[in-house]
Amino acid sequence: MSDATPVAARGLVKRYGEITAVDGVDLTVERGDVFGYLGPNGAGKTTSLRMLLGLIRPTSGSALLFGRDPLQVGARALDGVAGFVEGPRFYPYLSARRNLRLLGDLDGGVPSSRIEEVLDAVDLRDRAKDRVGGYSHGMKQRLGIAASLLRDPQLLLLDEPTTGLDPAGMRDMRELVKRLAGEGITILLSSHLLAEVEELCNRVAIIRSGRIIYEGLLSTLLESAAGGFRLRASDPERARAVLLARGVTGVSLVDGELCFQAEAPVVEAATIALGAAGIGISALVPTTATLEELFLGMTEEEAA
Amino acid sequence: MIAVYRWEVLKLLAQKRTYLGLGVAMLVPLVFTVVLIFQTGGPNDIPLGRYIRETGLALPFVVLFFMSIWAFPLITALVAGDIVAAESHNGTLKTILTRSRDRGEIYAAKVLAAFTYTAVVIVAMGTVGVVSASLTWGFNPLTSLSGTTVSAGHAFGLLAASLAIYAWPMAAIASFGLFLSAVTRNSAAAVVGTLMWALFMQLLGVLPGLEAIRPYLLGEQFQAWHGFLRTPADWTPVVRALWVCALYVVVPLTAGYLVFVRRDVAGE
Numbered sequence: 001m002s003d004a005t006p007v008a009a010r011g012l013v014k015r016y017g018e019i020t021a022v023d024g025v026d027l028t029v030e031r032g033d034v035f036g037y038l039g040p041n042g043a044g045k046t047t048s049l050r051m052l053l054g055l056i057r058p059t060s061g062s063a064l065l066f067g068r069d070p071l072q073v074g075a076r077a078l079d080g081v082a083g084f085v086e087g088p089r090f091y092p093y094l095s096a097r098r099n100l101r102l103l104g105d106l107d108g109g110v111p112s113s114r115i116e117e118v119l120d121a122v123d124l125r126d127r128a129k130d131r132v133g134g135y136s137h138g139m140k141q142r143l144g145i146a147a148s149l150l151r152d153p154q155l156l157l158l159d160e161p162t163t164g165l166d167p168a169g170m171r172d173m174r175e176l177v178k179r180l181a182g183e184g185i186t187i188l189l190s191s192h193l194l195a196e197v198e199e200l201c202n203r204v205a206i207i208r209s210g211r212i213i214y215e216g217l218l219s220t221l222l223e224s225a226a227g228g229f230r231l232r233a234s235d236p237e238r239a240r241a242v243l244l245a246r247g248v249t250g251v252s253l254v255d256g257e258l259c260f261q262a263e264a265p266v267v268e269a270a271t272i273a274l275g276a277a278g279i280g281i282s283a284l285v286p287t288t289a290t291l292e293e294l295f296l297g298m299t300e301e302e303a304a
Numbered sequence: 305m306i307a308v309y310r311w312e313v314l315k316l317l318a319q320k321r322t323y324l325g326l327g328v329a330m331l332v333p334l335v336f337t338v339v340l341i342f343q344t345g346g347p348n349d350i351p352l353g354r355y356i357r358e359t360g361l362a363l364p365f366v367v368l369f370f371m372s373i374w375a376f377p378l379i380t381a382l383v384a385g386d387i388v389a390a391e392s393h394n395g396t397l398k399t400i401l402t403r404s405r406d407r408g409e410i411y412a413a414k415v416l417a418a419f420t421y422t423a424v425v426i427v428a429m430g431t432v433g434v435v436s437a438s439l440t441w442g443f444n445p446l447t448s449l450s451g452t453t454v455s456a457g458h459a460f461g462l463l464a465a466s467l468a469i470y471a472w473p474m475a476a477i478a479s480f481g482l483f484l485s486a487v488t489r490n491s492a493a494a495v496v497g498t499l500m501w502a503l504f505m506q507l508l509g510v511l512p513g514l515e516a517i518r519p520y521l522l523g524e525q526f527q528a529w530h531g532f533l534r535t536p537a538d539w540t541p542v543v544r545a546l547w548v549c550a551l552y553v554v555v556p557l558t559a560g561y562l563v564f565v566r567r568d569v570a571g572e
Contacts, residue, residue: 049568051403052410054567074406083402089395093318102314105307147399 083157088144360438384481
C-alpha cells in the first residue's frame with residue numbers, strides 16, 4: 001500500500017439535470033483519521049460517498065483513494081478500501097456465510113477461518129447459516145461491517161452505520177468503530193448523529209446543500225465556539241452594570257442569568273469587582289457549544 | 305473471471321425462477337408424451353409431427369417447433385431479463401461493485417451465466433423428450449424431412465446438432481434480455497420487454513411484403529435445424545443462423561455493456 005492520502009477528493013460535482021447534488025466538494029482524510037462527514041439529509045453526503053467508491057461518475061472533479069482514481073483504474077482503486085453506502089445489501093436468498101463466501105471470492109478468495117473471524121467480530125456466527133432475507137436491520141448492518149472487514153481494509157467508508165439500530169446496537173457499533181480505529185484503520189463515517197461523531201471522530205467536514213462549510217479538526221471547531229460565560233448573581237441588574245463598567249460587552253439577561261463573551265482575565269477581574277460591590281455569585285459557568293449547536297447553527301443560519 | 309461466473313451460476317441455482325423455467329422446459333415434452341399416449345391424433349402439420357409415434361427421436365423436434373413461438377423466449381427472458389435488474393433492485397449491485405472486480409468482468413459473468421442457463425434449458429428439454437418418447441415409442445430410426453430413413457444413432461446426432469443450432473437464436477433472445485436488464489434496471493420490464501420483442505420478431509416473419517428480409521429475421525433462425533434433417537444436409541440455413549444470430553447477440557450485448565460499465569449505481 002502506498003503512502004498516499006486515503007481520501008483526496010477535489011472539486012467533486014454531481015449534477016442530476018437541474019439539480020446539483022454535490023457542488024465542488026473537497027475532502028481530505030489522512031491516515032489514522034476517524035473522519036466525521038456531517039450534513040442534514042439530502043445535503044450530498046451519500047452522493048459524495050458513492051463518487052468516492054466509483055459507483056457514480058462525478059460530473060466534474062476527482063476522487064482519489066490512496067492516490068488512485070476508480071474511474072481510471074477501476075476496481076483496483078478500491079484495494080484496501082471497504083465500506084457501504086446507504087446501508088449494506090446482501091443476497092436475501094443466501095445465508096450470511098454464503099454471502100461472505102461470495103464476496104470473499106470476488107476479492108480473490110479468503111480462507112474459511114477468516115469468514116468465521118469476521119462473523120465473530122460482529123457477533124453473527126450463531127445466525128450465519130440463516131438466509132439474510134430473514135435478518136433484522138441491525139443484523140444486516142453488522143453483516144455489512146463483517147463484509148467490509150473481510151477485505152482487511154486500511155480505509156473504511158461507513159454511511160450512517162448506526163441509523164435504525166436500537167440503543168444497544170448503536171453502542172455496539174460505536175464500540176466496534178472505536179476498536180477498528182484503535183487497530184489503525186482509517187475511517188470515514190457519515191452520520192447525522194452528532195453525539196456519535198463527537199465521541200468517535202477527530203476530524204469532521206460539514207456539508208450543506210452540496211457544499212463543504214467546515215473541514216478540520218473537531219477540537220478546533222468546538223474551541224471556536226468557546227469564550228462565553230453564564231453568570232448567576234444575587235442582583236442581576238446591578239451585576240450587569242458592574243460588568244459593563246469593567247469593559248465586558250454584549251451582556252444579555254436570559255432567564256435571570258447574565259450571558260456574555262469575554263477573555264478569562266477580564267472575567268477574573270470582574271468577579272472581584274462584583275464581590276466588592278456586594279453582589280453574590282452563585283454560578284459562573286464557561287459555555288461550550290456542543291457539536292449539535294454548532295452544526296445546527298452552521299447548517300440552518302445560511303440556509304435561512 | 306471463473307469465480308465470478310461460478311457465483312453467477314450459484315446465484316441462479318439459489319433462485320426459484322431458475323427452476324420455474326427449467327421445470328417448464330422439462331415438463332412440456334412429458335406433457336406431449338402423455339397426451340399423445342391417450343389421444344389418437346397427432347401434430348401432423350408440423351415438421352416430423354407425422355412420425356411422432358414411430359420413434360422417440362421425433363418428439364424433441366416437435367417440441368422445439370412449438371416452444372419457439374413464446375415458451376422458450378419467455379423461459380430465457382425470465383432469467384436474462386432479471387440477472388442484472390434484480391441486483392439493481394436488491395442493491396446488491398453496489399455490494400459486488402465495491403469489491404475487487406471490474407464492471408466488465410461482472411457483466412461478462414452474467415452474460416455467460418445467462419447463456420449457460422439457456423443451453424441447459426434446451427438440453428434438458430431434449431433429454432427429457434428423447435427419454436420419455438423413446439420409452440413410449442422406442443429408439444427407432446427417424447424419417448428425415450427429405451423422406452429418407454435415418455438410423456436412430458445418426459438421428460440422435462442430428463438432434464444434438466439441432467439443439468446446438470437452436471441455442472443460437474435463444475442466445476440472441478437472452479442477449480436482448482440482458483440488454484434490457486442492464487438498461488431498465490427493472491426485472492419485470494426487462495422480462496416482458498424481451499418477450500414482446502421476441503413476439504414482434506415472430507410477427508415480422510409472417511407479415512406480407514417482408515419476404516426479402518425474412519431469412520434474416522430472428523424468428524426464422526429457430527427453423528435453421530431443418531437443414532440438418534434433410535438428405536443431404538442443407539447447410540445454408542445453418543450457416544445463415546450462425547452469422548445472423550451473432551449479430552442479434554453482439555449488438556444488444558455491446559449496447560448493454562456500454563451502459564453497464566458507465567452507469568451510475570445509486571439507490572434504486
